[in-house]
Amino acid sequence: MNKKIINPEDATNIVKNSILKRRSKDSRLKLFGRVAIGLAVCFLLFLFYSIFTKGYPGFFQYYVTLDINFDRERIDPKGDLSDNSLFDGDASTIVNESLFSVVEPKGRKEKKLAKKIVSSGKDVRIAKMVKDDPSLFGTVTQVKFALDDDIDSFLRGYIKRETPESERRINDKVIGFIDKLNEEGRISYEFSDYILSGSASGNPEMAGIKGAFIGSILTLSVCLLIAFPLGVATAVYLEEIAKKNRITEIIEVNINNLxxxxxxxxxxxxxxxxxxxxxxxRSIPLVGGMVLALMTLPTIIISSRAAIRAVPPSVRDAAYGIGASKLQVIFHHVIPLAMPGMLTGTIIGMAQALGETAPLLMIGMVAFIVDIPNSVLDPGTVLPVQIFMWADFAERMFIQKTSAAIIVLLGFLISMNALAVYLRKKLERRW
Amino acid sequence: MLGYNRAKGLVNLNQKNLHSLTHYYGIFCLLSALLPTLGVFFIFTICDDLVFAELVKEYIPNEVINSKDYNFTIVLAQINNSVEGLVFGTPPQWVTNAAEIWKSWVIKSNILTMIVCAITILTSGFLSYKKIHSEFRSRNAVEKIVMTILGVSSVIAILTTIAIIFSVVFESIRFFALIPYDEFLFGTVWNPQFEGAERAGSGQEGLSQYGAIPLFAGTFLISIIALCVSVPIGLLSAIYLSEYASSKERAFFKPLLEVLAGIPTVVYGFFAALTVAPFLRSSGSMLGLDIASESALAAGLVMGIMIIPFISSLSDDVINAVPQSLRDAGYGLGSTKNETVMKIVLPAALPGVVASIILAVSRAVGETMIVVMAAGLAANLTANPLEAVTTVTSQIVTILVGDQEFESAKTLSAFALALTLIIITLGMNFYALHVVKKYREQYE
Known part of the structure; x- marks a missing residue:
C-alpha cells in the first residue's frame, strides 16, 4: 500500500467543499426534528379539534315549545303528587293534544307519526315540573320539550331533505309537521338540559352524563381513600423505617412490576x-375504586418516595438533635415537607384512574344503569365507560353526546393536571 | 380520651415523672381499644353470611335436596333474593320461611356483633387504661403500633402481586387442563364458543378452537404499525428538544407532547373508530384500496400517536444524561452538530433509547381500549394492515365483559391470555431495565 500524501491546499479544498454538505446535513436534521414535533403537535391539535367540533353541538339540542294545559285531574288523578299518581296520569296525551293543535295531523296514521316528534321523556318532564312547582296546576304554560333524535338530526342537516323519502329515517309528512312548527317559531336550539342532568338512556335526546359523573366521583373517592393512605404509608416505611434487606428489595421490585x-x-x-x-x-363503585386503587398505588408510592427523598437530611438531623423520636421526625417534619410532592403524585394518579376504562369493563361497570348511584354500593358506571358504551350506539346524536362527554372528561383531566403543576410550582422548595 | 384525661391527672399529680407526652397516652388507649374491635367487627361481618349459609341448609326440605337438579348456590340465591324483598313469581313456602329465619338471624347477629364489639372495646380500653401510670412508656408503644401499621401497608404491594399471579395462574391451569397448551400456543385458529365445562364428550369437539397465534400476530402487527409512527417522531423530537431547541422551546413543547400520554385511551379509541378509520377508508377507496372499517392500520396509527411521549420523554432524558464533555470533544474535533449527535451522542445514549422503545412496545401490547374500539374482533391471521385483526387484550375484554360462567373454557381462556400478556410485558420491562443497568456505568 502506498501512502497518499495530500498536500495542504488540496486538503483545505476538500474540507471547504464538504463543509457545505455537512452544514446542510445539519440543518436537515434540525428540520426533521422540527417536523417531528410539528407532526406530534398537529396530531394533538387535530384530536382536540375533531372532538371539540363534534362535541360542542352535543351540549345543545333542539326543543319544541308547546302550550300545556296543566289540568290537575288528568296529570295527577289522585291529587297527592305521588309518583304513582303521576304515573297514572296521562301527561303525554296532554302534550300530544297540544302538539296536534299546532300541526293538525289528519287520521290515525299521521297522528301516530306526529306523536313521535316529541321525545318520549315528555311525561317525566311534566311530572317533574308539577312536583317542583304545584302552582302550575290550572294554568296554561309554555313548556319546552326535547325533540326526537331523528328530528334533531334533520334540523342539524344530517338528514337531508333532498334524499329520497324511502332512504330517509323520517318521511315527508313529518317534515311537513316540522316546517309548521318552525313557521310558528316553536322550535329552538338551546343548551341541552339533559346532557348534564340526565342519566344513561336508550334515547339519545334524553341521555346525559350525570349518572356516570356521580359514579366517577364515588369510584374516585374510594380509590383515593384507599390508595393515598396506603401509598404514603408504604413510601414512608420504605424510605424512612425499613432497613435495606431482602424483604424491602422484594417489595420494591414488586412495586415496579405493578x-x-x-x-x-x-x-x-x-x-x-x-x-x-x-x-x-358486580358494577359497584366500591369494587371499581378498589381495583383502581391497586392500579394507582405504584404511581403514588413512587412519587411519594421521590418527595421524601428530596427532604434534606439536615432537617431530620436537626429534629433528632432536639430529641425527637423517629416517628416524631417522620410525622412532624418529613411528611409535612414532602406533602406537596406526595399530593402532586396522588393527583396525577387520580387523573390516570379517572380516565381508565379497561379494568372497569372487567368488573361489570358497563351495565346499562339508569338510576343515579347514591352510594358506593349502588351499581353505577363511570365517565370513560359511558363514553365507550355510547361510542357503540349507531344514532348520530350519540356521537355528539359522546364527544360532549369526552370534553367534560378532558376538562376534568386537564384541570387536575393543571392543579398538580400549580401545586408543584407553588409549594416546591429548593434546598 | 379517657387515657388522655388519666394522663393529665397523672401530670397534675406528679408532673415531672411522666415518660411520654400526654397525648400519647390518649392515642395509645384509642389504638389499643379500636384495633381489636375493628378486627372483631370484620370477622363477624365476613363470617355471618357463611355461617348463615351453613345454618340455612337445615331449613331446606329433604325432597328438594334429594331431587336431581339440586344446586345449593341457586337455592341460596333464591333465599337471599327473598330476604332482600325481590320475589319473582311465587316462591315455594320453604323459601319464604327460610328467608324469614334468615332475617331474624341478621338482626340477631347485628346485635351480637354490637355487643361483642362493645365488650372488646371496653375490655381492651380498660386494659390499656390500667396500663397507664407514670413509668409506662406509651410513646414507644404507640410508635411500635404505628410502625407495624406502616409495615403492613407496604406489604399490600406484594399482596396485590400475589393476588394477580394467583388469580391468573390458577385459572390458567384450569384452562390448560381443558385445552392442551401446545394447541393454545401454536394453534392458528381462534374461535371460542361457550360449550359448558366439558369439552370432550359434549358432542361439540372441534367447534371451539383456542389457537392464540392469530391474536399474537394481531398484537404484533398493531404494535409494529404503532412503532413505525412513534419511533421516528418520538426519537427525532427527542433529538431536537435536547440538542437544538432553546430552553424556552423545550419548556413549551415537552409538556405539550406529554399531554398525549395523559389523554384517556378511550378517547383515542373513539378518535380512531370515528375519525381515523372512516378517513382511511375513504382515502383508501380513492386509491383503489379496500380498507376494512375496522382495520389494524387505524388502531396502529392512533396507538402510535399515543406512545410518542413515552419514547420522546424517556429518550430526551437519556440524551440529556450524556455528559457534555463528550459533545465538547466532538465539537473540538471540528464536527458539526449533526455529526456530534449522530456519531457520539446517540451511540452513547443508545441503551436508554432502546429501553424507552421496549417500554413503549410493552405499553402498546398491553393497550386495550384503542384496539377494542378500532381494531375489530375477527381473529384473522394476516399480515395485511388494511384488514381487521384482533389482539390479546381485546379478546380478554370481549370474553370477560358481561355475565359469564366461570367453568367454561371460553372464560378460562381469557385468563390464559392474561397470563401470556403479563409474561410478555413484564419480560420486556425486565429486559429494558437490564439494558439500562448494564450499559449505564460506561459514561459515569
Missing amino acids: AAVPSVVFGIMGLAIFISIFGMP
Whole structure:
C-alpha cells in the first residue's frame, strides 16, 4: 500500500467543499426534528379539534315549545303528587293534544307519526315540573320539550331533505309537521338540559352524563381513600423505617412490576378476587375504586418516595438533635415537607384512574344503569365507560353526546393536571 | 380520651415523672381499644353470611335436596333474593320461611356483633387504661403500633402481586387442563364458543378452537404499525428538544407532547373508530384500496400517536444524561452538530433509547381500549394492515365483559391470555431495565 500524501491546499479544498454538505446535513436534521414535533403537535391539535367540533353541538339540542294545559285531574288523578299518581296520569296525551293543535295531523296514521316528534321523556318532564312547582296546576304554560333524535338530526342537516323519502329515517309528512312548527317559531336550539342532568338512556335526546359523573366521583373517592393512605404509608416505611434487606428489595421490585402490568390485568384480578372469591356484587363503585386503587398505588408510592427523598437530611438531623423520636421526625417534619410532592403524585394518579376504562369493563361497570348511584354500593358506571358504551350506539346524536362527554372528561383531566403543576410550582422548595 | 384525661391527672399529680407526652397516652388507649374491635367487627361481618349459609341448609326440605337438579348456590340465591324483598313469581313456602329465619338471624347477629364489639372495646380500653401510670412508656408503644401499621401497608404491594399471579395462574391451569397448551400456543385458529365445562364428550369437539397465534400476530402487527409512527417522531423530537431547541422551546413543547400520554385511551379509541378509520377508508377507496372499517392500520396509527411521549420523554432524558464533555470533544474535533449527535451522542445514549422503545412496545401490547374500539374482533391471521385483526387484550375484554360462567373454557381462556400478556410485558420491562443497568456505568 502506498501512502497518499495530500498536500495542504488540496486538503483545505476538500474540507471547504464538504463543509457545505455537512452544514446542510445539519440543518436537515434540525428540520426533521422540527417536523417531528410539528407532526406530534398537529396530531394533538387535530384530536382536540375533531372532538371539540363534534362535541360542542352535543351540549345543545333542539326543543319544541308547546302550550300545556296543566289540568290537575288528568296529570295527577289522585291529587297527592305521588309518583304513582303521576304515573297514572296521562301527561303525554296532554302534550300530544297540544302538539296536534299546532300541526293538525289528519287520521290515525299521521297522528301516530306526529306523536313521535316529541321525545318520549315528555311525561317525566311534566311530572317533574308539577312536583317542583304545584302552582302550575290550572294554568296554561309554555313548556319546552326535547325533540326526537331523528328530528334533531334533520334540523342539524344530517338528514337531508333532498334524499329520497324511502332512504330517509323520517318521511315527508313529518317534515311537513316540522316546517309548521318552525313557521310558528316553536322550535329552538338551546343548551341541552339533559346532557348534564340526565342519566344513561336508550334515547339519545334524553341521555346525559350525570349518572356516570356521580359514579366517577364515588369510584374516585374510594380509590383515593384507599390508595393515598396506603401509598404514603408504604413510601414512608420504605424510605424512612425499613432497613435495606431482602424483604424491602422484594417489595420494591414488586412495586415496579405493578407499575408495568397492563391495566386490563388489574380488572381480571378484580374479577377473580373481589367478585368471584369474595362474592362482591358486580358494577359497584366500591369494587371499581378498589381495583383502581391497586392500579394507582405504584404511581403514588413512587412519587411519594421521590418527595421524601428530596427532604434534606439536615432537617431530620436537626429534629433528632432536639430529641425527637423517629416517628416524631417522620410525622412532624418529613411528611409535612414532602406533602406537596406526595399530593402532586396522588393527583396525577387520580387523573390516570379517572380516565381508565379497561379494568372497569372487567368488573361489570358497563351495565346499562339508569338510576343515579347514591352510594358506593349502588351499581353505577363511570365517565370513560359511558363514553365507550355510547361510542357503540349507531344514532348520530350519540356521537355528539359522546364527544360532549369526552370534553367534560378532558376538562376534568386537564384541570387536575393543571392543579398538580400549580401545586408543584407553588409549594416546591429548593434546598 | 379517657387515657388522655388519666394522663393529665397523672401530670397534675406528679408532673415531672411522666415518660411520654400526654397525648400519647390518649392515642395509645384509642389504638389499643379500636384495633381489636375493628378486627372483631370484620370477622363477624365476613363470617355471618357463611355461617348463615351453613345454618340455612337445615331449613331446606329433604325432597328438594334429594331431587336431581339440586344446586345449593341457586337455592341460596333464591333465599337471599327473598330476604332482600325481590320475589319473582311465587316462591315455594320453604323459601319464604327460610328467608324469614334468615332475617331474624341478621338482626340477631347485628346485635351480637354490637355487643361483642362493645365488650372488646371496653375490655381492651380498660386494659390499656390500667396500663397507664407514670413509668409506662406509651410513646414507644404507640410508635411500635404505628410502625407495624406502616409495615403492613407496604406489604399490600406484594399482596396485590400475589393476588394477580394467583388469580391468573390458577385459572390458567384450569384452562390448560381443558385445552392442551401446545394447541393454545401454536394453534392458528381462534374461535371460542361457550360449550359448558366439558369439552370432550359434549358432542361439540372441534367447534371451539383456542389457537392464540392469530391474536399474537394481531398484537404484533398493531404494535409494529404503532412503532413505525412513534419511533421516528418520538426519537427525532427527542433529538431536537435536547440538542437544538432553546430552553424556552423545550419548556413549551415537552409538556405539550406529554399531554398525549395523559389523554384517556378511550378517547383515542373513539378518535380512531370515528375519525381515523372512516378517513382511511375513504382515502383508501380513492386509491383503489379496500380498507376494512375496522382495520389494524387505524388502531396502529392512533396507538402510535399515543406512545410518542413515552419514547420522546424517556429518550430526551437519556440524551440529556450524556455528559457534555463528550459533545465538547466532538465539537473540538471540528464536527458539526449533526455529526456530534449522530456519531457520539446517540451511540452513547443508545441503551436508554432502546429501553424507552421496549417500554413503549410493552405499553402498546398491553393497550386495550384503542384496539377494542378500532381494531375489530375477527381473529384473522394476516399480515395485511388494511384488514381487521384482533389482539390479546381485546379478546380478554370481549370474553370477560358481561355475565359469564366461570367453568367454561371460553372464560378460562381469557385468563390464559392474561397470563401470556403479563409474561410478555413484564419480560420486556425486565429486559429494558437490564439494558439500562448494564450499559449505564460506561459514561459515569
